[in-house]
Amino acid sequence: MVKKSELERETILTINRLVLSRMSYEDFCNALCHELKKIISFDYFSLISRTETSGEYYTCVFNVEQNSHNFQRSTELKTFVEKYLYHEVAKSNTIIIRNGLDKNGREGDKHLLSGGGITSYMIYPLFMNNALIGCINVLSKSGASFTEAHSNLIGQVSAQITVTLMNVMLVDSLTASEEKYRDMVENAPEIIFKLNSQGRFLHVNKLGLEALGYSAKEMTAMYLFDLVADENGSVIKKQYDTSVNSRMDNNLVVTLLSKGGKRIDAEIMCSIQYDSILNDYMVRAFVRDVTERRTLEKRIYEYQGRLKGLLKEKTLKLSETEKEMYNQRKFLDALIQNTNVYVVTITSKGEIVFVNRAIEKRFGFTLPEIFGKPVVDIFIPQDKVEELFDDIQLLLSGKKGEQIEIPFSSRNQQVRDILWIVTYLRDEWNTILNINLFGYDITEQKILKEQLIQAEKMSSVGTMISGVAHELNNPLSIILNFSELMLLCDNLSKSATNRLRHIIDASQRCTRIVENLLTFATKRKNVRSGQYVCINDVVKDALELKINDLRVNNIEVEQSFFPALPNTMADRVQLMQVFINLINNAYDSMKAAQGRGVLTIRTFQKNDKIVAEFEDTGPGILEPEKLFTPFYTTKEVGKGTGLGLAVSYGIIKEHGGMIVGKNSQKGAIFTVTLPIKAQTDKEVKFPVRKDYDLKGLRLLLVEDEVGIAESCHELLTAKGCQVTTAFTIKDAMQAIQEDRFDIVVMDFKMPGEMSGIQFYDWMVSYLPVIRDKIILMTGDTLSPEYRTFMEKSHVPVITKPFRFNAFIEKIGITAKRVGLLEV
CATH class of the missing domain: 3.30.450.40 (GAF domain)
Incomplete structure (x- = not known):
């Protein structure tokens, strides 16, 4: 046996x-x-x-x-x-x-x-x-x-x-x-390369293999430079190495050779990324076959050369020369006018002399109305002129090189990012006559790239917030608990008592901030029912998360909260997200404009609506009609995604309310209007706090944080409990096997081979009667592990950090429920 x-x-x-x-x-x-x-x-x-x-x-x-x-x-x-x-x-x-x-x-x-x-x-x-x-x-x-x-x-x-x-x-x-993602890459309508920092192929998708004529196994043994035509292979390798070493994205213009010797003119857009698995930088490259466009450019050059030759041929009859020139020009015009590539021709002074139909259709300007006008005045966004000044000067002087990225603005102020291929028409003395620009619209590619980068930056924010908050809860509990214990001491001076109360107040403030962070980090999908909230409290909680940044950056906050504001049914977390976004936007605009300012927050009731206003003294709203458009932002690249107001608009609409932004005499003002929804459930009756007599109660305290364990032990002993403290699960298991306990208070996260959940399962299996006598202590309420455990066990919880009266009350309620105490 x-x-x-x-x-x-x-x-x-x-x-x-x-x-x-x-x-x-x-x-x-x-x-x-x-x-x-x-x-x-x-x-x-x-x-x-x-x-x-x-x-x-x-x-x-x-x-x-x-x-x-x-x-x-x-x-x-x-x-x-x-x-x-x-x-x-x-x-x-x-x-x-x-x-x-x-x-x-x-x-x-x-x-x-x-x-x-x-x-x-x-x-x-x-x-x-x-x-x-x-x-x-x-x-x-x-x-x-x-x-x-x-x-x-x-x-x-x-x-x-x-x-x-x-x-x-x-x-x-x-x-x-x-596998689905790999399939999308594999069957993408573009050639996609993945290369290591030395330029060796790690992966080539299906279209790339078909275009180049190699098998996947052959490609992984080759380098990008093995496919580049000999005449520019060394130049491309130097550009590639420079891009990888500087960690900067770059575009390469190359001629690739397929396995059968076919020449493929290509533009390679390289994105430098760090691969934690390879422990090295890798390059994701999107390859666009521009052979057709290069052929077009070559033919234009050829025909322009032929036109120049025809003009010099004095031996030809004038009529024959004029006829040939007419035919050539007619052909060139048809070729350029019917291509989807943007074509612009300017003089060395930057004056427009030609645009094709693709430009007219996309940007809304016809050639007659802009002929002879500076390209800077017509197409370049005015807020970008200063930033692009040096590049434009190099372009006009003939020193810019083969390609340049310049945004163009349409008649209705819609800005598109364009990658221009540059060619120069010179006379026999090498003087620039005209500059030909052939453009490819890369706006969507840049937006997608920025969104992916921003998504990667934000992917770990929720985890970071919950982790930091959890790490703060234990030291906050120690500070709060020992401060309360010291207040219980006799013969404390008035100054010492005041100092202790200041410590407790500051600890509670930190506790509220941690709770707000945890609440804000919780992901919600829809508006929840059954949440009866006070909008004043939600706004104050949102403001508390930002108040320190506002103060140290000379942003004064003026608050005017209507005291008799009725409660309403709403999702507290989603409303906090909206209010935090509005406060952040006001802070950013005032700090960027003048480095100081005043943020005024008001709440009041208007008929059957609750109104919250956020008014700042910043520069105002530049384009009010685009406020709630997704991805629209006036912030610098990397400082805003253009999604904050769009998400806020959706949240308020789901609540049946409205959010409006407009300019005011001071700066900008955003108004949030919410309907007053009465609570449908029966009135909630809060329990009256009772004083529990714990004398004689046998209690096992399982806590690895020494400060928390000592403070709780001292308090419980003072209340008459017989307390056994275990700092490890092994000690707790031995104590349960050797003694009988009325109540077990255990930390959710314990170090060692056995987790808190496994220890709970062991206790219930070893002594089933103890199931209703267990109380959980934790500062981690966001982890999936905790939520899954709570849904299954329904154990009473004391959330760290806690006040002693709440701690005693939770023990008293549990003891009373199992028949150990009478109030």
Whole structure:
């Protein structure tokens, strides 16, 4: 019996180790079957799990008698055995044990007995958030009987198995998403390269392989410079190395040679990124075949040369010369006018002498109305003239080079980013006669690139906020708790008491800021129902997150809150997002304009509406009609995405309200109007705080933070509790095995091999009666691990940092609920 118990414990520990390993679904099921066979006798084993999102079944079947196994992933169960067993457990949602199957019994049991020789079976359901996600099935052909002890053995690891299966299926789902992304890249309508910092190909998509004529294996053994035509290979390598070493994106204009010797004129837009897996910088390159455009340029050059030649041919008759020139010009005009490439010709003084139809259609100016006018006055955005002054001067002087990026503005002030290929027409003395610009619109590419960069920067903000807040909660708890303990001391001087109260007030202020950060970092999808909030409080909480930045940057805040403002039903988190965005916008505009200013915040009631106004003394709104347009921003690149006001507009509209921005006499004013929605639930009656007598209560305190443990121990001892403190889970387990406790107060996150959740499961399994006597302490309320645990266990929680009266009250309420105390 001792050896059997030892074997069971060793098997359970081995299964727990399997849970922590990184196995595939099939390998995990195989290992699980092997371990369970040591302690449970069976001839047939299967494990079924189902994903809620896709409806797919993961099925692993092991026939011990035949020493074979099979894994399937499909939208329906394939075999009668698995269909029947899963159907049975889905009907009952409980453990099913059936021994000694009878030919006169259930239809399904008769089929198992006659078709497969099954004499007994046990089905153990697996749940996630109270929903059935799968089951473990063990069957016997040899007459073995299954008991509740067998189900208890599986029950000790069922939660870990469930989480492991869900994690593996989640990884499969993520892998499928990655494959979808790779498929998008692979089948993109453009050639896409991925290269390392030395220029060696890491990946080439399908279109690139077809254009270049190489296989994927051949490409990964080659460098970009192996494909570049000999006449400019060294120049391209130098440009590539400079771009990688400076970490700056760059555009390369090259001629590539395919495997069959075909020349491909291409523009390569290189984006430099750091790859944490390769531990090196890599280059993502979008390649555009411009052979057609180069051919067009070449033909234009040829025809321009022919025109010059015709003019010099004095031996030809004038009529023949004029006719040839007319035909050539007619051809050139048709060619240029009907291309989608933007074509602009200017003089060395920057005066416009030609634009093609593509320019007229896109930017709204016809050639007659702009002929002879400076290109700077017509097309260059006025706020960009100073920034582009040097580049334009180099362009007009003939020193700029082969390409230049200059934005053009349309008649209706719509700005497009254009990459221009530059060619110069010179006379026999090398004097510039005209400058020809051939343009490609790269606006959408730049917007997409900026959005991707901004998304990568913001992806970890929520995690960072919750992590920082959690790390602050423990030291805040120590400061707050010991300050309260010192206030309980006798013979404190008045000055010492005042100082302690200042410490407590400052700690509580930090606590509110941490709570606001945690609240703001919580992701919400829709407006929640049942939240009855005071708009004044929401605005104050939002302001508190920014008040220090405002003060140190000479921004004065004037507040005028209507005291009798009624409450309304709203999503507090989403409204905080709106108010923080409006405060940030006012702060940025005043700081950028004059380095100081006044922000006035008002709230008041107007009929059946609640109104909040945010007025600043900044420069005002430049383009009011574009305020809530996505991606529109007046901030510098990298300082704004242009999404803040658009998101705010959507949130207020979902609340049935309105947000308006306009210029005022002082600067800009944004007005948020919300409807007053009465609370539909019954009036909430807050419990009256009671004084609990904890004398004689036996309490186990499990906390690894020494300061928190000591302060709580001192307080509870003063209240008459008999307190045992455990700084590790190992000490806590030993204490529970050696003594009896009325209440257990445990930290959610404990260091060591066993987590807080595993310790909770151990306590409930070892001593089921203790389940209702456990109280949780935590400063991490955002992690998925915490939320999943709380949905399952419903344990009372004390959120760090806490005041002692709330701490005592939570213990008193729990003790009263289990019949240990009377108020």
